[in-house]
Amino acid sequence: MLDTNFIFNNINEVKENLLNQGFKFDSDSFNVVYQKRKELITQVEALKQEQNKFTKEISKQKRKPNEKELLGIKELIEKIKILDSQRKLVEDDLATITLGIPNLCDSTVPIGKNEEFNVEITKYGRIPKFDYEPLDHTEIGKKLNLFDLERASKITGSRFNIYRGEGAKLERALINFMLDFHSKNGYEEIFPPFICNDKSFVGTGNLPKFEEDLFKLSNSNYYLIPTAEVPVTNMYADEVIDKKNLPLNFVAFSACFRSEAGSYGKDVKGLIRQHQFNKVELVKITSEENSQEEHEKLTNDACSILNELELPYRKVLLCTGDTSFSSNKTYDLEVWLPSEKKYREISSCSNFKDFQARRANIKIKSNNKVEFANTINGSGLAIGRTLVAIIENFQQKDGSIKIPNKLQPYFNNKTHIK
RNA sequence: GGAGAGAUGGGUGAGUGGCUUAAACCACCGGAUUGCUAAUCCGGCGUACGGAGUAAAUCCGUACCGGGGGUUCGAAUCCCCCUCUCUCCGCCA
Numbered sequence: 001m002l003d004t005n006f007i008f009n010n011i012n013e014v015k016e017n018l019l020n021q022g023f024k025f026d027s028d029s030f031n032v033v034y035q036k037r038k039e040l041i042t043q044v045e046a047l048k049q050e051q052n053k054f055t056k057e058i059s060k061q062k063r064k065p066n067e068k069e070l071l072g073i074k075e076l077i078e079k080i081k082i083l084d085s086q087r088k089l090v091e092d093d094l095a096t097i098t099l100g101i102p103n104l105c106d107s108t109v110p111i112g113k114n115e116e117f118n119v120e121i122t123k124y125g126r127i128p129k130f131d132y133e134p135l136d137h138t139e140i141g142k143k144l145n146l147f148d149l150e151r152a153s154k155i156t157g158s159r160f161n162i163y164r165g166e167g168a169k170l171e172r173a174l175i176n177f178m179l180d181f182h183s184k185n186g187y188e189e190i191f192p193p194f195i196c197n198d199k200s201f202v203g204t205g206n207l208p209k210f211e212e213d214l215f216k217l218s219n220s221n222y223y224l225i226p227t228a229e230v231p232v233t234n235m236y237a238d239e240v241i242d243k244k245n246l247p248l249n250f251v252a253f254s255a256c257f258r259s260e261a262g263s264y265g266k267d268v269k270g271l272i273r274q275h276q277f278n279k280v281e282l283v284k285i286t287s288e289e290n291s292q293e294e295h296e297k298l299t300n301d302a303c304s305i306l307n308e309l310e311l312p313y314r315k316v317l318l319c320t321g322d323t324s325f326s327s328n329k330t331y332d333l334e335v336w337l338p339s340e341k342k343y344r345e346i347s348s349c350s351n352f353k354d355f356q357a358r359r360a361n362i363k364i365k366s367n368n369k370v371e372f373a374n375t376i377n378g379s380g381l382a383i384g385r386t387l388v389a390i391i392e393n394f395q396q397k398d399g400s401i402k403i404p405n406k407l408q409p410y411f412n413n414k415t416h417i418k
Numbered sequence: 419g420g421a422g423a424g425a426u427g428g429g430u431g432a433g434u435g436g437c438u439u440a441a442a443c444c445a446c447c448g449g450a451u452u453g454c455u456a457a458u459c460c461g462g463c464g465u466a467c468g469g470a471g472u473a474a475a476u477c478c479g480u481a482c483c484g485g486g487g488g489u490u491c492g493a494a495u496c497c498c499c500c501u502c503u504c505u506c507c508g509c510c511a
Contacts, residue, residue: 041468045480052480055445059422059436065491073491242430242446365428365466369445370465 001098001359008034015102020111020320025101033094039255040087047080099202100209103355105320106329112319120331121320125302125312127336128393136339137388138270140395141167145418147271149254158160158262159268159275161384166417170390170403171278173410174383175253178280182380185301187251187282192231194255195222200234203360205326205352215275224257228281229377236285236362241368241373247286247294251380254279271384278383285311286378287364288354291374294349297330302347302380308406310334313388316344328353335389346385349378 007014011027052071055251058065062157065073110119128134139145146167152160172266180280194262198221201207206214206226225231256279268275282301286294293335305315318330327350347353351363354372357363361371374381394402408415 038468041480045468048480051491055436058491062436070491077491242428366444370428 001355002101002104003358004034004094004098007098007101009232012043012049013105016322020190021102021105022113022321023102028395029327030097033090033097033225035091037087037094039213040083040090042079044083044087047076047083051076066379078255078319079104082091092260096208099359102325103205103321103352103417104327106351108317109323109329110317113321115319115322117319118142118322119317121315121317121331123312123314124307125336126309127312127337128397130346130397132397133134134338134392135244136270137391140391140399140401141270142399143399146170147416150269157275159273161271161276162272169243169411170417171383172406174386174390175278175280177407177410178380178383179187179251179253179309181305181308182251182282182301185304186366187249187301190232190235190250190252191356192225192228192235192252192254193258194225194231196230197221197235198223200237203234203237204230204356205359207228213259215257215259225254226258227256227279228252228254229283232283233285233356233362233375233377234360236373237360238362238396240363240365240370241285243364246364246373247284247290250283251352252281252283261406268413274352277345277385280380280383282349282378282380285357285362285373286376288371288374291351291353291376294331294374295329295331295349295376298378299333302333302349302378305381305386306333306346309390309404310406311385311386311393311404315347316343326352326355327351332381333377336393336396337389338392344385346389347379347381349376356387 002014007030011031015025015027021035050214051073054065054069110117133200138149144161144167145165148162148164149160152162157160179189196216198207201214212390214226216225232250235250236248255276257276258276262271282298284294286297295306303313303315311337313333315336316332318327318332323330330343330350333347333349335346336342337344352375354374356375357373362375363370364373390407391401392402394404395400396416399418403411403417405414
């Protein structure tokens with residue numbers, strides 16, 4: 001969430017920045033509520049001061065108030081009550097408005113309304129050449145019995161999957177490989193709950209606006225997490241962190257659950273868009289002055305996994321229209337999929353600046369100065385999509401799949417799936 | 419699931435209706451002094467919001483002792499509801 005005073009003092013810049021993201025900010029009604037709140041605070045506090053003065057006087061004189069005084073003070077208290085409840089309503093209104101406003105985009109983010117305006121930064125790796133038409137991952141998976149989408153839909157429904165045999169082992173190998181890699185790189189390993197309460201989701205920006213993307217547990221305020229970002233970022237909610245300990249670096253594996261409402265008809269084939277998938281997530285908590293640098297570092301750390309696995313990919317800077325609600329700046333990493341002959345998102349690395357920290361109330365302290373933290377996160381990587389990329393990019397003419405060299409120690413030192 | 423005990427500032431922790439402007443200690447910051455990896459002494463030190471101030475410094479005010487209600491002229495303190503933590507019992511992978 002943005003600071004209300006900042007919005008008020010920079011109303012036109014904020015409006016323009018948000019418009020670049022396709023968000024029409026109603027600045028007039030914001031101003032009305034903002035001013036109304038100030039008025040009510042001023043009024044109610046003046047009355048409270050009057051009441052406190054009276055109370056202190058009584059206390060000092062060590063006596064009880066007489067009947068006439070009581071009558072007057074009770075009238076005052078009644079006024080305070082009325083104004084106070086009005087103030088509360090207005091503050092709720094203001095909170096509703098600000099919680100629904102997206103983060104501003106960094107000045108380096110290209111302006112554009114959709115993914116066509118994203119900017120490719122660099123390409124890495126070599127795109128494999130096949131002297132036959134490469135198969136897609138569902139065909140290969142079926143032939144080698146790596147997963148079983150049909151039976152998954154029987155036991156749960158569409159967009160769920162059962163990994164089987166070598167497929168299950170490959171999924172597990174990737175999880176372990178990524179966790180180990182990032183741990184050695186200075187990230188503390190976290191194994192979080194896969195269910196969080198509503199407050200946590202407000203903290204990261206998923207609620208109140210995007211409830212339809214989530215699976216909610218009935219009769220509770222609990223939701224299944226769509227990413228480990230939610231529990232890990234909120235670990236430090238309502239805390240003040242000593243600046244000396246920054247940055248905090250976390251790597252977390254979790255299953256991720258997304259209702260994918262509104263995505264019907266898109267990428268329905270195979271493992272690309274599932275209701276449940278595995279992901280290793282990187283999260284950093286840092287300070288304002290270091291967040292850009294840490295964002296670049298985190299993105300590079302995610303890239304390293306693709307490099308280690310010898311997967312061809314590109315790094316893309318998202319435009320304003322494609323940058324998500326909470327993010328200030330996002331790089332997507334897109335891996336090459338031979339069957340589609342195009343790059344597909346496998347990681348999204350975002351700098352949220354203090355947007356999430358203000359919502360979750362994560363602060364940092366140094367020399368008696370307290371400020372909101374900056375939060376950064378990115379996939380390092382989405383496991384299912386990595387598995388798809390390996391299957392497709394490392395498919396061999398004889399129908400086998402080569403296992404990338406660095407992954408082999410995690411795969412019983414086997415070189416191929418046959 | 420049952421019973422009991424708790425939740426106070428960055429941390430530990432005192433405080434059972436007005437003497438609290440929340441003690442004390444630790445940590446932190448500034449200064450002094452002595453000089454063996456530091457010690458001692460002095461001082462400072464919460465957050466949010468509103469107002470004054472060109473601004474910074476600063477000053478004034480209001481609220482905040484897990485969260486929400488209530489009683490009272492006055493609540494960290496009394497009452498009600500909720501959440502969480504710990505201990506014991508039960509059940510359980």
